[in-house]
Amino acid sequence: MDGQTRRQRLIELVRESDKPVSGTALAAKLNVSRQVVVTDIALLRANGIDIISTNRGYIVNTDNKKCSRVIKCRHTDDEILDELFTIVDNGGSADNIIINHRYYNRLEAPLNVHSRLDAKEFMEAIKSGKSKSLSSATSGYHYHTISADSEEALDIIEQELKQKGYWLPLDDWILK
Template sequence: MDGQARRNKIIDIVKKSEKPVSGTFLAEQLNVSRQVVVTDIALIRANGVNIMSTNRGYIINSDGGRCRRIIKSRHTDEQILDELFTIVDNGGCAENTIINHRYYNRVEAPLNVSSRRDAKVFMEAIESGKSKTLSSATSGYHYHVISAEDEATLDVIEDELKAKGYWLPLDDWISKEMPV
């Protein structure tokens, strides 16, 4: 099986699965190493397929054509809930959190916060003391991919975040490294 056929098979397996599919499982099914699967996943993403890595495996996010935008933000831990409420109250979803760590480079974690309830559940987990936010490793600086039904909604969210002082201009590297 050539590389393109293998990548098509990965897409097919992940799409048909009702649960996240581990890289190890994919490697076994395709008789390749896990590193080959990781490389294939990167190439699949580069070709525009919204395949996401979770702590349980790979999923394909079928988003129904939502618009996406990367934002840069900075705030204190006490302001996290306000930032998330600002996004969801204006019709958006905070899909993830990304930091640019000096040692680890880009670190990304899914959020999928699309309601006040989701935001509160996230904050309860953080406030339990068992975990810290990624942005705590970068003095509050972080990025989100936010999604909404249309660009106008994303504009409203961005304007609200600017008004609250959370929004920052994007760094040049971000648009090259992380196309939305």
């Protein structure tokens, strides 16, 4: 079984169970080591699957009824951390980044920034020099899908970003 198939089966096993499934039990069912299960869980989380670790095992969060919206922003690379902190400090998550590049058209990449720690780790990767921010290809203009538990929280995030001068009105193309 290849890794992608194994991870899909792992999700199915956790979702189908009415109680948490231990890493050891998953490893036995998938015929791999527990460490492979831990690595697979990390990969699934990085791809947006909301798997929660409990002291009794793994569960998939199905109560994730979040509200989301696309926002447009512009700022310098030096202001990225402040933008991300503004989002997470007000109860939101920066799920992705989207740019509209002149030649490459729409480009989108996952961010999955849910906390200040996530934001700091993202910035460390950018500052390490191995990569540049996607928004640097469009003079700082970019879009995010942000999510939160309520529309009110999203409104607060937008208001805070507007006050800091980062928020811009949406273009029609992004809604298509």
